[in-house]
Amino acid sequence: MSDIKITRRGILKGGTIAGAGLAMPTIFTSSAWAGGHSGFTNAPTGNTVTLGFNVPQSGPYADEGADELRAYQLAVEHLNGEGDGGMLNTFSSKALDGTGILGKKVEYVTGDTQTKSDAARASARSMIEKDGAIMITGGSSSGVAVAVQALCQEAGVIFMAGLTHSNDTTGKDKKANGFRHFFNSYMTGAALAPVLANAYGNDRKAYHLTADYNWGYTTEEAVKNSTEALGWETVAAVRTPLTQTDFSSYIAPVLQSGADVLVLNHYGGNMVNSLTNAVQFGLREKMVNDKNFEIVVPLYSRLMAKGAGANVKGIFGSTNWHWSLAQGFTDASGKKVAPDAASAAFVKSFGEKYGFPPSQAAHTCYVQTILYADACTRAKSFKPSAVGEALEGFRFDGLGNGPTLYRAEDHQCFKDVLVVRGKENPTSEYDLLEVVEITPVDQVIYDASIFGGELGGFNNGA
Amino acid sequence: MDAILLQILNGLDKGSAYALIALGLTLIFGTLGVVNFAHGALFMVGAFCAVTFQRILNISFQTIDPTKKDFLGNPLKVDTTYIESWLGPNLGSGILDWAVPISILFAIPVMILIGYVMERGLIKHFYRRPHADQILVTFGLAIVLQEIIKFFYGANPIPTPAPEMFAGSFDFGAAVGLAEDTIIYPYWRLVYFLFSMGIIAAVFSFLQFTTFGMVVRAGMADRETVGLLGINIDRRFTIMFAIAAVVAGLAGLMYTPINAPNYHMGMDFLVLSFVVVVVGGMGSLSGAVLAGFLLGILESFASMKEVIAILPGINQIIIYLVAIIILLTRPRGLMGRKGVMED
Structure with a gap:
């Protein structure tokens, strides 16, 4: 064993080979x-x-x-x-x-x-x-x-x-x-903002943590625009690396910012971790500006909610569809919505x-x-x-x-867009979200030209 | 001042994880000369020991609740754990609540076994091979381990909460005489930091104050001479590999309430931990620990919005930037010995 020659250069070389192999595209x-x-x-x-x-x-x-x-x-x-x-x-x-x-x-x-x-x-x-x-x-x-x-x-x-x-x-x-x-993000903002204003009031200060990639930007912009239009103020919007796993250093300063709402423009593992960290830091138990501190997750999925576990309880978000529509529900205003046959x-x-x-x-x-x-x-x-x-x-x-x-x-x-909330008393691992409002399509539609781009013509290929 | 103290505190728990993984990496590198890219996977396996133990405790029987319906409109099947049924709801749910700390008892033998099998079954065959071979085989092993975990547990994070009494946070700022709510800190992160300090102290004490540790340190310095004295240093190094696996595993296990574990969590930490080892000084145990905390704290500072406003993107590169600066100005790392592994 004494003939082993260990060098940092050797290790870095080996690491480079491994990294290059990993980064190789699958098919050309x-x-x-x-x-x-x-x-x-x-x-x-x-x-x-x-x-x-x-x-x-x-x-x-x-x-x-x-x-x-x-x-x-x-x-x-x-x-x-x-x-x-x-x-x-x-x-x-x-x-x-x-x-x-x-x-x-x-x-x-x-x-x-x-x-x-x-x-x-x-x-x-x-x-x-x-x-x-x-x-x-x-x-x-x-x-x-x-x-x-x-x-x-x-x-x-x-x-x-x-x-x-x-x-x-x-x-x-x-x-x-x-x-x-x-x-899409625009519809999320348009559907969510009125429900948030209704639940938390129009005088709110929001702090956004946003995943540093395209979806994060569009969601942050949509929620910011929609909530500001209803009177909310955006205190700060901080970009977080997509690879981030521990969000403590981003969440800890939130209370010092004067914000009383934290909006997590995160999806998947990012959302599970940032929400878990925010709850660990006790944000939801705090009173800021004489109001309960609240957390919002603009885009929910049931699989994400499952990953975040009990941390989703009471937290608003939006979703494209939810299986509980099959059973009917009572919305935020107490109105009973009949089961959807489809x-x-x-x-x-x-x-x-x-x-x-x-x-x-x-x-x-x-x-x-x-x-x-x-x-x-x-x-x-x-x-x-x-x-x-x-x-x-x-x-x-x-x-x-x-x-x-x-x-x-x-x-x-x-x-129509569904606004959902983490369920307080789930009956199973799938029963984590409850629909609180179905926002009518008229409230979420927009002019097709506002996001730019050219549709072009159909291509039939060969 | 508040913000600085806050980021130091945040860096401590992150640094604790880096330090524990880097400590294990350095132990393996220092004793066996192996660059173990599967070490992050051991961190992940440790975390899944907590998940597995939690699932064992949650083995249930089903009863029908005719008053409630499931998603198909059938009478709801209600799960009741055997442990609550046998020990009563108070003691049973108390044990379930403390699943993560109790799973340490489950994880230690599992990690020893995994470490032993890994070293004897695979890694020992690569002692005399170039580092590139070691990196490739251990990296491959890491991918195999994470795919096995994904096969059994899925790709989604699995919530593994801390005991209820450690679930919240405390006002550290008020405790040190600052204004209320300026510095809040979760209880479990404090537990994690203290736990890490305990593990680090135990490893150092073991190496410093036991005969076994003395032989291992001698072997790290000059393996051939120790072998010539008739000491079976290979066996001791195998044990050190198993100890390093336990350290990584416990670091992962105790981390589960901080971030819900998923199959990829080991990879997330691995690259950073290698940077920590290089910055601390290859083969230096104290360097690994120091660099772990240092980089954890620096990472926290770099994620302050005031810092990002001045240097956009600094939060993404700070650790690598510091590694470059240290390697340029002090190639052997912070605490690496002069002349060791510098060619």
Whole structure:
């Protein structure tokens, strides 16, 4: 053993090799888009049609990706006439008949986005080139959605976005071939601010902690603008690194700032940690400016709420959909809201198959698949331009969010937005959030031009 | 003044975690000469010992509550833990509440076993190989360990709360004569800091005041000569590897109430801990501890909004910036011995 020569230089060299290996992109290909072309990329020629489900199967959002995949598998079952049909029974469009899409049985391939833009593009590219996928859908991050959407535009296939909340996806980075059912930061701000003002008053001082990337910025801006319009003052907005795990050094100064509300513009692991840290520091037990100190989490997901555990109790946020709509609820004003039949149908299908209720990510992915299939059927074509035109301006109901519009100008869905609060007495690990208000779509709609970007024209590819 | 004191306090608990991981890394590096990139994974495995123990304590039987419905409209199945059923709701829930501290008793043998198997089963085969090989194999091992954890526990963070009596925070500012609510500090972070100091003191005492420790220190200085004296230094170094695994594991376990554990938490700490080791001085135990606290505190200062306003982005690079400055001005690190590992 004495002949071992240990040097710092050697270690740094070894570390560099390991780091370079880790950073190597997964796939580089330069071949043209494959497939039996018939006027558009991957035109189906046999009696099947292949959809590409691009979800995080590894990385920090793997659990969310697994739920998305469950929903996609359920949607494929329902499209092919298996199972109980789920929301096909409640969907306002009756074009789908359980015989696949345009008589072709639906098959699917999956890819792993790893929640990394380059990996997501590589897996989407592989599904289009090698597997002949005619539509790509899925994802749990706006960065991934924007990257894959651009790739699909280039490749000439439709992209039905999964969970992506940044304004940019259907704002400055919008593409004609891309469609988003999920709501966005602007809608969160517009829906949440009145509920916050109602609950906490108009004279509040907010301190924002914001994840230092695109989604964080758009969410901070949306919540700031909406709350300031109702009289709140923004004391400070501090950017936190995406890789941050311990937020104590960011949270500890909050009380000294004079703020009486902390807004955590964080998602996923960032949100779980920052909220846990904020509760540990006892912020919610403090009185500032003669008011109870409050915490707000603009974008909730059930999986995040599960990670944060009891820390979410009583904390307001927003969500695209929640399984409790299936049971009905009593809103903040005491008004009883009846169970939603579409949500009930989806929760029943999903719950009986998998044993637990679906997440909002699962819901949006299921809906996107159904909407794509329906658009193909109504357009009587798989051609992206025909499908896109069928989706543009499409008004529908019966998919869990009430009456919804796929706006033609930016390919963004507009529907009511749910404001939720962490439940005080959950009955199970899935029963963590309660819907306190359904904000009508009229309150969250905006002019399509405010976020810039050019939709461009449809690309049919080959 | 308040803000400075506040960030020093915040840096202490973060520094405690860095110091404990770096201490274990240095122990392994100093004794076995192995650059162990799987050390962060041991921190993560320790945290999941707490999760596992919590799950064991929460093993339940189900009863039907006909008055409530589940999400499918069926009568609600209510879970009752066996421990509450056997020991009564007070003692049972008390034990559940103290799951994290009690899990130390579970984690110590588990970490010793993992450390022993890791060293004997894999790492010993790489003693004579270049550092690049060691880094690659231990890095690979770290990925395997985290994927195993992800397979069994999922990718989502798992809440692992501190006992109720340590759940809140206290007004440190008022305690030292400052205005109320200027410096608040969570109880559990104080517990974590004190626990870390205890572990660090125990490791140093073990090495300094026991015969075993004396032999290990002699082996660290000159392994060949100690071997020539007829002492089985390899066996002692294997034990030191297991001790380093326990230190990392307990650091991870006690960290779980601060941040909900997930499969990736080891990687989050690993790179920073290597920087801590290099800044402290490769092979210097006291250097690792000092640099751990120093960098933890500096990281806290760099995240002050006043500092970010002057130097945007400094919070993201401060640790690496300090590492560059120290390596340029003092290549052997803060407490590394002159001439040791400087080529």
